[in-house]
Amino acid sequence: MAQEDLFKKLVAHCKEYGYVFPSSEIYDGLAAVYDYGQYGVELKNNIKKYWWDSMVLLHENVVGLDSAIFMHPTVWKASGHVDAFSDPLIDNKDSKKRYRADVLIEDQMAKYEAKINKEVDKARKRFGESFDESQFRSTNPRVLANKEKLDTLHGRFVEALNDSNLEELKQIIIDEEIVCPISGSRNWTNVRHFNLMFSTEIGSTSESASKVYLRPETAQGIFVNYLNVQKSGRMKIPFGIAQIGKAFRNEIVARQFIFRMREFEQMELQFFVPPGTELEWFKTWKEIRMKWHRALGFGDEKYRFHDHDKLAHYANAATDIEYEFPFGFKEVEGIHSRTDFDLASHQEYSGKKLQYFDPETNKTYVPFVVETSIGVDRMFLQVISATYTEETLTKEDGSTDSRVVLKLPAVLAPVKLAVFPLTKKDGLPEKARKIIDQLKFDFNCQYEEKDSIGKRYRRQDAIGTPFCITVDHQSLEDDTVTIRYRDTMEQDRVQWSKLHGIIQEKVSMRNLFENITA
Ligand code: ATP
Numbered sequence: 001m002a003q004e005d006l007f008k009k010l011v012a013h014c015k016e017y018g019y020v021f022p023s024s025e026i027y028d029g030l031a032a033v034y035d036y037g038q039y040g041v042e043l044k045n046n047i048k049k050y051w052w053d054s055m056v057l058l059h060e061n062v063v064g065l066d067s068a069i070f071m072h073p074t075v076w077k078a079s080g081h082v083d084a085f086s087d088p089l090i091d092n093k094d095s096k097k098r099y100r101a102d103v104l105i106e107d108q109m110a111k112y113e114a115k116i117n118k119e120v121d122k123a124r125k126r127f128g129e130s131f132d133e134s135q136f137r138s139t140n141p142r143v144l145a146n147k148e149k150l151d152t153l154h155g156r157f158v159e160a161l162n163d164s165n166l167e168e169l170k171q172i173i174i175d176e177e178i179v180c181p182i183s184g185s186r187n188w189t190n191v192r193h194f195n196l197m198f199s200t201e202i203g204s205t206s207e208s209a210s211k212v213y214l215r216p217e218t219a220q221g222i223f224v225n226y227l228n229v230q231k232s233g234r235m236k237i238p239f240g241i242a243q244i245g246k247a248f249r250n251e252i253v254a255r256q257f258i259f260r261m262r263e264f265e266q267m268e269l270q271f272f273v274p275p276g277t278e279l280e281w282f283k284t285w286k287e288i289r290m291k292w293h294r295a296l297g298f299g300d301e302k303y304r305f306h307d308h309d310k311l312a313h314y315a316n317a318a319t320d321i322e323y324e325f326p327f328g329f330k331e332v333e334g335i336h337s338r339t340d341f342d343l344a345s346h347q348e349y350s351g352k353k354l355q356y357f358d359p360e361t362n363k364t365y366v367p368f369v370v371e372t373s374i375g376v377d378r379m380f381l382q383v384i385s386a387t388y389t390e391e392t393l394t395k396e397d398g399s400t401d402s403r404v405v406l407k408l409p410a411v412l413a414p415v416k417l418a419v420f421p422l423t424k425k426d427g428l429p430e431k432a433r434k435i436i437d438q439l440k441f442d443f444n445c446q447y448e449e450k451d452s453i454g455k456r457y458r459r460q461d462a463i464g465t466p467f468c469i470t471v472d473h474q475s476l477e478d479d480t481v482t483i484r485y486r487d488t489m490e491q492d493r494v495q496w497s498k499l500h501g502i503i504q505e506k507v508s509m510r511n512l513f514e515n516i517t518a
Contacts, residue, residue: 032254067221406464
C-alpha cells in the first residue's frame with residue numbers, strides 16, 4: 001500500500017475507533033487542534049506513564065514538577081522567545097498558501113537524496129550480491145551530480161539560517177525553482193519572520209490587564225523553579241527535573257494530523273550538570289532516550305539521529321531522534337545541550353541568583369543544562385503508525401478474510417482485556433462479569449455480549465486489545481475460559497484464576513524498563 005494511503009487510513013481509523021477527533025467537529029473543526037477520544041486518552045496516559053516512570057522511577061536524581069501554563073511575561077523575554085521564536089514565512093501569491101521557507105528547502109534537499117537512493121536501489125537490483133555500494137556512490141556520474149547539487153544547496157541553506165538571511169532563503173527558493181505544490185507557480189512573496197507565540201491578557205480591567213503568553217514549551221517552568229526544587233529537595237548536581245504539560249505554538253503550516261498541532265503536549269527533562277561536563281551528559285541522554293524508543297519493539301531501523309544544521313541561540317550541541325513515519329523520517333524528540341543560557345539569562349532579568357554551591361569542590365556556579373524534549377502527540381502518532389496493520393487471513397475452508405489490528409505493545413494498549421460470554425443466557429454473562437469484577441482493579445477491562453464472537457474479536461483487534469477472554473458452558477463446570485491472543489490469534493484454555501498472572505506479566509512496564517536499563 002502506498003504510504004500516503006496508509007496514512008489516510010490510519011487517520012480515519014483513529015476517528016472511527018475513538019482515538020482522535022478533530023476539535024469542534026460539529027463546527028467544521030479548528031485547524032491543527034485535535035481531541036483525544038475514549039481510547040486515545042488511555043493510550044496517551046499510558047505513553048505519559050511510560051515516559052514519567054522511566055524518568056522519575058529509574059533515576060533517583062530525577063524529580064517531577066507541574067508548573068503553570070501562564071508565566072510572568074519577562075520569562076519569555078529572558079528566554080529569547082519574544083525576540084527570536086519565529087519561523088521564516090513565505091506566501092505563494094497565486095494559491096495564497098503559506099509555507100515555511102526552511103521546510104520548502106528541506107523538502108528540496110530530500111528530493112535530491114531520494115534521487116540518489118533510487119539510483120543506488122536500481123544498481124543494487126542490477127548487480128545483486130556483487131554490488132559495492134560505497135564504490136557506486138563515489139563513482140556513478142548521476143549520483144555524483146545529485147550529490148554535488150545537494151551539498152551546494154545544503155551549504156547555502158545552513159549559512160542563510162545561521163545568518164538569519166531572509167533574502168538568501170528566498171533566493172535559494174528561486175534558484176532551485178521550487179514551485180508551490182498547490183498552484184504549481186513560482187510567484188513567491190518575500191520571506192518574513194513570524195513569531196509563533198500566542199498571547200492573551202490577564203487581569204479584569206483593561207487598565208490593569210497585561211499581556212501574557214501561552215507557553216510555547218514547558219522548559220521555562222522548570223528553569224524558573226530550579227532553585228525551589230534544588231533547595232526544597234536538597235538536590236545535588238547532577239540532577240534533573242521532569243515535566244509533562246501543554247504547549248502552544250501558532251504554527252504557520254499545520255499539517256500531518258497530530259504531527260504538527262497548535263496545542264500539543266510535551267514531556268521534558270532538564271538535567272542540571274557542572275559546566276564542562278555537558279557534552280558527556282548530552283551523549284549519555286542521547287543513548288538513554290534512544291533505548292526508551294527502541295524498547296517498544298517497532299524496529300531499530302525505524303529510528304535515526306539527525307544532528308542540527310543550525311544550533312538554536314542557547315545550544316552548543318543538538319540532535320533529534322527521528323522516526324520513520326508513513327511520510328518519511330521526522331523528528332519526535334529533541335535533545336539539546338542548552339549550556340547555562342537559560343539560568344544565566346533568568347538570573348540577569350530577575351536579579352535573583354540561580355547558582356549552585358558544590359560542597360565537594362567549594363565552587364559556586366550557574367549549572368549547565370541538557371534537555372530531552374518529546375511531544376506526546378508525535379509519540380502517539382509514532383505508536384499508531386508502527387502498529388496499524390491490515391491482514392489477510394486464510395480460513396480453514398480456503399476462503400479469505402481480512403482484519404485491521406492495532407498491534408500495540410500490551411503495556412500501552414488502552415483496554416487490556418475484553419471478556420465475552422458466548423451467549424447472553426445460561427448464567428454466562430454473570431460469570432463473565434465476575435471475572436471483570438476480579439480484574440478491574442488492576443486492568444482496564446471491557447465487557448461485550450453483542451454480535452458473534454468473531455465480530456467481537458474484530459472490534460477488539462481494531463482498538464488493539466491484547467487479550468480476549470471467552471466464557472462458555474464449560475466455564476460453568478470447571479472454571480476454565482479461553483484466552484485469545486490478539487497478534488497470533490491463538491487460543492488457550494486456562495483456569496480463570498490464572499488470568500491475572502498471565503495478563504500482569506505481559507502488561508507490566510517492568511518488561512520495557514529492563515530493556516532500557518540493561
Ligand atoms: P519542528 O522542527 O518539527 O517544528 P521543533 O524542533 O520546533 O520541532 P522542539 O522545540 O525541539 O521542536 O520541541 C520538542 C518536541 O515537541 C518536538 O520534538 C516535538 O515532538 C514536539 N513538538 C514541537 N512542536 C510541535 C507541534 N507543533 N505539534 C506537536 N508536537 C510538537
